[in-house]
Amino acid sequence: MDNLDKKLNEYFAGRVVRKDLTKKIKEGANVPVYVLEYLLGMYCATEDEESIAEGVERVKKILADNFVRPDEAEKIKSKIRELGKFTVIDKLTVKLNAKKDLYEAEFSNLGLKGVPIAPHYVKDFDKLLGGGIWCILKMDYFFDEDVKDASPFNISNLTPIQMPNLDLDEIMEGRKKFTKDEWIDILIRSIGMEPTTLDEKVKWHLLLRMVPLVENNYNLCELGPRGTGKSHLYKEISPNSILVSGGQTTVANLFYNMSSKQIGLVGMWDTVAFDEVAGINFKDKDGIQIMKDYMASGSFARGREEKNASASMVFVGNINQSVESLIKTSHLFEPFPDAMSSDSAFFDRIHYYLPGWEIPKMRPEFFTNDYGFITDYLSEFLRELRKRNFSDSIDKYFKLGNNLNQRDTIAVRKTVSGMVKLIYPNGEFGKDEIEEILRYALVGRRRVKEQLKKIGGMEFYDVQFSYIDNETFNEEFVAVPEQGGGKIIPEGMNRAGHVYTVARGKNGMIGVYKIETEVINGNGKFEKSGLASDREAKESIETAFKYFRANSKNISASISLTNRDYMMYVQDIAGVGLTPELSLAAFVGLCSGAMNKPVQSQLAVLGSFSIGGTINKIEELANVLQVCFDAGAKKVLLPMSSAPDLTTVPPELFAKFQTSFYTSPEDAVFKALGVD
Structure with a gap:
């Protein structure tokens, strides 16, 4: 040892x-x-x-x-009858039959019901009444034909092989004998992992997986590569959680069955985990709406009644591409089904996004051979902690920054409360200990908020999460590795003919588009690719070339249309679908390629125009500029008609750019190329 x-x-x-x-x-x-x-x-x-x-x-x-296997139940019943007595291992649930004034047991695997049980067992092991316990039972058999409706099976002796009750004081006293690091290692070993092979960050992530088991109505999302053990805890370790495999479910099963008047999984389990989020599918149209209601308030309305429940919701799933690619082209909630992935209100209810890509794939050396708590003992300890609350534990030392709205504050406080319950269940911690947990909680919620900013735009602009020291008034900001856009628009000069623009794509999200123009010797042909069958995008590119052909001499006398061929490729970098707003960027790209002069470094060319050269105003300017910033743009080119809309842009965002305005397509070319 x-x-x-x-x-x-x-x-x-x-x-x-x-x-x-x-x-x-x-x-x-x-x-x-x-x-x-x-x-x-x-x-x-x-x-x-x-x-x-x-x-x-x-x-x-x-x-x-x-041990009673369900398929051998009849064989075991026969054994009890033929031998007169036999010992079995089965899960027992007890109910009070008020009409007969006696307690009756139901056997899970043996399939027996209505078996009388002595009151002293119920008194000693009250968990029999609340979900049941696995027990070793000595069974007798006596059939009395004079007594109607009585079970011939009888329990002569019962010994629980689960924790029949829990002494919380024993754990609180025991906790005092261990340091913080020792206690964390004990918890990690208790779920079967070997802490000495894991980074500190990974240990905290494994602890965070337990928070839904200790915190009521906690909403957790973990997406990452396959084989990192995302669902193991909820399926194998805790008897108080259920894993909904495949994601197919109904409102009646999950929340409330109106015909049988029975509450669903959220009322029967501490945690409901959804495996493979991509497959989540409600047969009922209002399923996701009811889930949103429940995740926000812990209650839901069915029929004339409002029901309350305390089950936490966990969403686990796989990311099928690299995180770097996902950050550049979409958002980190992309694996969710379409009904959810476009709904920012659903994701706003998630309290923590656990980055599954930071947890290594499970290998034999990651599993422990040392001692840990018996799983049932750990599970009962975690369940008992749900009755306690440490959400106010930060208030003595810190205040949350002004970028956190009410939902952000609730999320951070819940995470802090859950982690304190796990690491300091006896409530003995100081300022440094709570600051460490607070920073961790802020990072996980900010990861959610950064993705909401990509999905919902300026409504979720406030992502600069911070906390303020009550003594020094010093404000500390927290960052997440994924908060940037991966610098899609690179630093340094591009090749001539290469232009970036930002606009709203087919699927409703704002995306980044790159236009590459190649100019070679030829006879004035124009070829375009990357547009698939998108009619509006094609028309927009054709508008640019027609205007280029009619007005190129206004740009430069050196541009030739008779002995040059122009080839243009449009790339939808964010994968949000093509846009009809490509004309201005395409025109700038044609001029840049024809003159062999690149556009300015880190420039986003915004806007579009009609065949006659009329400039169109940019819709949702603030959201478009936010995407420009996330993509790495340092300069933006805007139509003068959008100048009045600058009042909708937060000053701190507008200050990030060097901004130029244009009044015509030709003016846009001169300013993009830096030509006076």
């Missing part, structure tokens, strides 16, 4: 288990991890390898002889 294992066995004797033993037996036994680990905690909590080996064999024998 290492020192941490020894301390863990000293202060939490019988509550811990060696995780490599779980792996060995789990591979050959289809039984819940929390049942298996409880048995291992009973028979293998020792340093002696010989005793451990004996304990493992005993656990295997118990499982082989007594």
Whole structure:
């Protein structure tokens, strides 16, 4: 044992288990991890390898002889009848039958109902009434034909093999014996991972995965590569969470069934996790709207009633391309289905975006062979913490900056509360400890807000998240690695004929377009590509060439239309669909290529014109400029007709650019090329 294992066995004797033993037996036994680990905690909590080996064999024998498989239920019932008594392992749920004034048990795998159970078991193990417990049961069989409606099965002895109750004080006292780093390592080992092989940042991400289990109504999104264990915690580790695989569900299943008057998954589980977000699909038209309502308030309306529930929502899924590519061409919520990915209000309800690409793919060395809490003990501890609240723990030391709106504040406070519950459950922490958690919480919410800015524009402009020290009044800002646009518009001079513009694409999002013009010897032909079958985009490029042919001599006498061929390629960099607003940028590109003179460095040429040269005003100027800034533009060329709209642009955004105005297409060319 290492020192941490020894301390863990000293202060939490019988509550811990060696995780490599779980792996060995789990591979050959289809039984819940929390049942298996409880048995291992009973028979293998020792340093002696010989005793451990004996304990493992005993656990295997118990499982082989007594665990009830659903497909063998009838065989086991027959055994109980023929032998008169038999020991089984099954999950038991108890209800009070008020008409008969007795408690009745229901067996999960055995399929028995209405089996009477002695009141003292219910009194001693109250969890039997709240979701059920796995137990070892000695069963008797006695059929009395004189007694009607009575079950011949009888429970003569019951021993829980899950934690029947939890002593929270024991954990709070035990926590005092460990440092912060030791306690984090214990939690990581308890979910089966080896902390010594992981970076500090990865450890925090693994802890964040547990926050939905300790915090009520917490909304978490984690997207990343395959094989990073995104859904493992919710499926295998916690008996209090459910993983909705495939994403197909109904309002009745998830929220409330109006015909049976029963609440759905959000009322029965602490956490509802959706695997593979790309496949989320409600059969009901109002499904996403009800989900938005629930994620915002913890309640939803069905029929005439409003229902409340406390389940957290977790959305996990895969990103199928590099994060760098996704940042440049779209946003980090892109894997969500179309019904959600265009709805900024849905994503605004997500409290934290966990960057799954920062967690390594699971390899054998990442799994621990050391001691951790028995899974069931950990799960009950996490569940008990849902009753506590640490969301005000930042107020003693810090205030949040003015860029955080109410939803941002709620999100950050919830994350802080959840992380404090995990790391400092006894509430013993200082200023430095809370600042570390606060910074982490702000980064995850800002990641959400940065993507909302891309989807929803200026409505989500306030992303400069900060916190202020109550003593020094010093304001600290936090950044996220993905906040930039990846500098689509590069520094330095482009080749002649290459021009960038920003406009609204077919799918409604504002995107960046690059126009490349090549001029070669020829006889005046014009070829265009990259436009697919988009009629409006083609017309806009043709408008540019017709105007170029009619007015090129106003630009320069050196431009030749008879012995040169012009080839133009349009690239939709952001993948938002082509736009009809390409004429001005295309005209600038033709002139730049014909004169062999590049446009100015980091310039975005904005606007469009008609066949007669009439300049069109830019719609949603503030949103367009925000995308220009994210894409790396330092200079913008605007039509004079858009000057009055500058009042809609936040001053701090407008100040980021060197701005020039043009009054005609020819004027735009001169200013783009830097020609007086």
